Amino acid sequence: xxxxxxxxxxxxxxxxxxxxxxxxxxxxxxxxxxxxxxxxxxxxxxxxxxxxxxxxxxxxxxxxxxxxxxxxxxxxxxxxxxxxxxxxxxxxxxx
Numbered sequence: 270x271x272x273x274x275x276x277x278x279x280x281x282x283x284x285x286x287x288x289x290x291x292x293x294x295x296x297x298x299x300x301x302x303x304x305x306x307x308x309x310x311x312x313x314x315x316x317x318x319x320x321x322x323x324x325x326x327x328x329x330x331x332x333x334x335x336x337x338x339x340x341x342x343x344x345x346x347x348x349x350x351x352x353x354x355x356x357x358x359x360x361x362x363x364x
Contacts, residue, residue: 276335279343283331290325293317306361327353 292300297317301308308316327350334343 272340276340276343279331279347280335283328283335286324286328286331288328290321290323290328293321293324297321323353 289300289304292303294317297314300321301317310316330346331343334340334346
């Protein structure tokens with residue numbers, strides 16, 4: 270039962286990451302405001318597209334690993350993947 274709940278939460282997290290990534294790719298200004306960053310580069314959305322594809326890829330990877338029942342690979346990916354939000358947080362706090 271605990272494993273099923275964990276997998277469900279991971280799958281929902283993957284779907285959330287896909288949503289965040291798609292929003293950065295499709296409507297960068299709205300995503301920027303929702304994410305809590307303010308990056309004004311006179312209409313240059315390169316940062317937004319980089320973030321969008323990174324988040325979409327991560328979400329797709331999580332969902333694919335779940336759908337193919339690769340739970341060990343999913344666990345390793347999620348454990349190693351904690352580096353990304355940790356570094357994001359440090360960048361926001363330090364700069």
